[in-house]
Amino acid sequence: MDIFYPIQILADWLTYVVFGIIPGTLLAGAVNFFIFDTIKIFLLLLVIIFSVSLIRSFLPPEKIRNILSHEKKYFGNILASLLGIITPFCTCSAIPLFLGFLEAGVPLGTTFSFLVASPMINEVALVLLLGLFGWKIALLYIASGLAIAIISGIIIGHLKVENLVEEFAYKSKSNGRLQLPEMDWKQRTDYAKNYTADIIKKVWIYVVVGIGIGAWIHGYVPADFLARYAGSGKWYAVPLAVLVGIPLYSNAAGVIPLVGVLTEKGVSIGTSLAFMMAVTGLSLPEFLILKKVMKTKLILIFAGIVGMGIIFTGYLFNFILGH
Amino acid sequence: MDIKILGTGCPNCQRLEQNTKQALEELKIEAVVEKVTDIQDIIGYGIMSTPALVVDGNVLLAGMVPSVNDIKEKIENYIK
Numbered sequence: 001m002d003i004f005y006p007i008q009i010l011a012d013w014l015t016y017v018v019f020g021i022i023p024g025t026l027l028a029g030a031v032n033f034f035i036f037d038t039i040k041i042f043l044l045l046l047v048i049i050f051s052v053s054l055i056r057s058f059l060p061p062e063k064i065r066n067i068l069s070h071e072k073k074y075f076g077n078i079l080a081s082l083l084g085i086i087t088p089f090c091t092c093s094a095i096p097l098f099l100g101f102l103e104a105g106v107p108l109g110t111t112f113s114f115l116v117a118s119p120m121i122n123e124v125a126l127v128l129l130l131g132l133f134g135w136k137i138a139l140l141y142i143a144s145g146l147a148i149a150i151i152s153g154i155i156i157g158h159l160k161v162e163n164l165v166e167e168f169a170y171k172s173k174s175n176g177r178l179q180l181p182e183m184d185w186k187q188r189t190d191y192a193k194n195y196t197a198d199i200i201k202k203v204w205i206y207v208v209v210g211i212g213i214g215a216w217i218h219g220y221v222p223a224d225f226l227a228r229y230a231g232s233g234k235w236y237a238v239p240l241a242v243l244v245g246i247p248l249y250s251n252a253a254g255v256i257p258l259v260g261v262l263t264e265k266g267v268s269i270g271t272s273l274a275f276m277m278a279v280t281g282l283s284l285p286e287f288l289i290l291k292k293v294m295k296t297k298l299i300l301i302f303a304g305i306v307g308m309g310i311i312f313t314g315y316l317f318n319f320i321l322g323h
Numbered sequence: 324m325d326i327k328i329l330g331t332g333c334p335n336c337q338r339l340e341q342n343t344k345q346a347l348e349e350l351k352i353e354a355v356v357e358k359v360t361d362i363q364d365i366i367g368y369g370i371m372s373t374p375a376l377v378v379d380g381n382v383l384l385a386g387m388v389p390s391v392n393d394i395k396e397k398i399e400n401y402i403k
Contacts, residue, residue: 100371
């Protein structure tokens with residue numbers, strides 16, 4: 001049985017009984033969709049973000065750095081990408097993470113694996129994928145995101161581009177002692193609660209607007225309307241989706257609900273996946289910030305490799321799952 | 324007491340600064356609260372997530388913005 005079934009009953013009751021909208025009309029479809037998705041997404045956000053931040057309280061970045069500085073090539077890339085999943089990533093934390101890793105002796109390739117996985121596979125994107133696309137697509141997204149992170153890191157590691165990192169990154173400087181106390185369970189749950197509240201406060205408006213526009217499209221735009229422009233047969237759909245996704249980072253929470261509906265209207269799944277990965281994984285503000293610690297050339301190499309990986313993933317899934 | 328707030332100026336850092344100042348006021352502790360925004364200096368403390376609170380050279384917390392009460396507790400524990 002679908003665990004979201006009770007929410008559907010609630011959404012039906014609200015739409016048809018409380019609001020008195022006649023079943024079967026376009027308006028009923030849109031309103032029902034909006035209520036159902038909004039409740040479902042917020043429940044998932046609560047549960048998943050809370051669980052992820054609880055796990056994270058055991059693995060702060062300082063600890064991850066120590067683990068990664070002892071790992072060899074390849075295995076280090078895999079581990080870095082996996083650890084990237086549970087780490088939150090905002091553009092303002094990119095630099096401290098990057099410098100902290102290098103300074104502790106984590107190889108450049110491993111650092112990049114982490115830098116790719118961390119924003120691309122984040123808990124908000126996961127919730128939205130799980131809630132709006134189902135677990136199969138969510139898993140596909142995680143698996144291909146991991147593959148891109150691992151492979152990009154290995155390639156960058158092999159390119160021997162350490163000279164493109166600003167020199168001061170390798171100079172350690174010691175200002176004080178680090179003695180973060182171990183947290184007890186109350187502190188862990190407090191941390192998880194605060195973090196969950198923070199994230200929901202930050203994204204709820206995007207989620208609601210995204211689902212709102214999505215609901216309107218769901219109810220009023222004919223199915224397969226977009227297949228002509230963005231179906232799997234259109235070769236330019238994937239690269240175009242990636243380019244459009246780059247400047248949209250801050251709105252990932254609002255973009256994914258929209259993409260969910262666009263898929264329903266004929267955009268092929270590979271193109272949608274590529275678009276979402278570009279939104280989360282390639283971020284213009286992050287590139288600008290990274291300029292402080294690396295040469296533009298390295299940022300271009302980084303963006304280029306990740307971008308190619310995303311485009312390849314898009315074509316691959318259009319090919320395998322194309323309709 | 325020498326207190327430093329480490330952070331590159333994101334909204335969280337400002338919230339940590341406000342909460343810390345209020346905690347100090349409620350504890351009636353006279354202290355200089357200084358902001359450290361230079362990324363190299365921040366990394367020098369061994370932390371990787373901002374904002375962070377440093378008291379007399381000791382990092383008491385990193386990567387989160389605790390409530391005023393939590394900060395009071397941490398500072399009191401540190402003094403002991």
